[in-house]
Amino acid sequence: MDVDPIPLTSSSSAHMSSCSLPKIDENNSLDSKTPKERVIELLDVLESHVEKLRKEASQMEEERDQLLSSIDSVRNADVMSDLVESDKDDIHRYADRIMSRCLTVEVKILTQRDSLQEEALHQVNHLINGLIMCVKSDPDYAMAKCSSYMNACSPHVEQGVTDKHFESTLLGCTVDDQKRVKKRLQGLLKYFDKLNNVTSIL
Missing domain, CATH: 1.20.58.890 (Methane Monooxygenase Hydroxylase; Chain G, domain 1)
Known part of the structure; x- marks a missing residue:
């Protein structure tokens, strides 16, 4: 039975990045930068985090589509023709349940x-x-x-x-x-x- 491979991605990096977001140290009197430079520097770092978040969301969206494709591959696998009708119905119901669960996951990336x-x-x-x-x-x-x-x-x-x-x-x-x-x-x-x-x- 041929099933499309699913590359697994880790979501832990997204959690770790959110825990280490930069912030301005208001008490740092040794910083020679102007307030504007410090804010812009912070925004530059935050922008990189945003782009990383969009990339990770895109990877999650792709993984979801690959999961749906793999479930569909199982439903239409050659081995299904060797099953009796009752077994085939059981497998279709099981696959439909998994597919329904997968469809509850929505990843939305807006493009300007x-x-x-x-x-x-x-x-x-x-x-x-x-x-x-x-x-x-x-x-x-x-x-x-x-x-x-x-x-x-x-x-x-x-x-x-x-x-x-x-x-x-x-x-x-x-x-x-x-x-x-x-x-x-x-x-x-x-x-x-x-x-x-x-x-x-x-």
């Missing part, structure tokens, strides 16, 4: 965008949703289109074509959104590949 970046992201999501809609009617086209979108996210394209319209639209998005779009497309390609394998067997 201007109006042009908002519109660019809307167009990108519209294009991706379009190929998802046509996967049942034309799976080969959907997979080829998804690959061309994926090539648009990569600096080096070894094979296949690049969708230039998707690429120009994606470049109008924020860097964070570009990374999320790439991860979404990677997940879709894996899904299309699994779907294609099941179809070929049937």
Whole structure:
């Protein structure tokens, strides 16, 4: 049975960092810096903590998605076809319960965008949703289109074509959104590949 590997991340560093946040020592008479310099220095350190927090939250978001993907892999594993219907139902209920628990975890990272970046992201999501809609009617086209979108996210394209319209639209998005779009497309390609394998067997 093939199950996607899950890289485990430690959340203890986030707790440790929150316990060692810097603060201004109001009683330090030996400090030669001006009050403004001391405050700016403190804010610089706090900014680095904020960026670290965003990175850790992003890793947690990715780990959650990988857990959901792994649960789905178990639900659709080849070994399931060898089970009797009652055992299969038991496993599906167990997997559904775990998936429901996983979905109770929400990690939300807001990305600041201007109006042009908002519109660019809307167009990108519209294009991706379009190929998802046509996967049942034309799976080969959907997979080829998804690959061309994926090539648009990569600096080096070894094979296949690049969708230039998707690429120009994606470049109008924020860097964070570009990374999320790439991860979404990677997940879709894996899904299309699994779907294609099941179809070929049937």
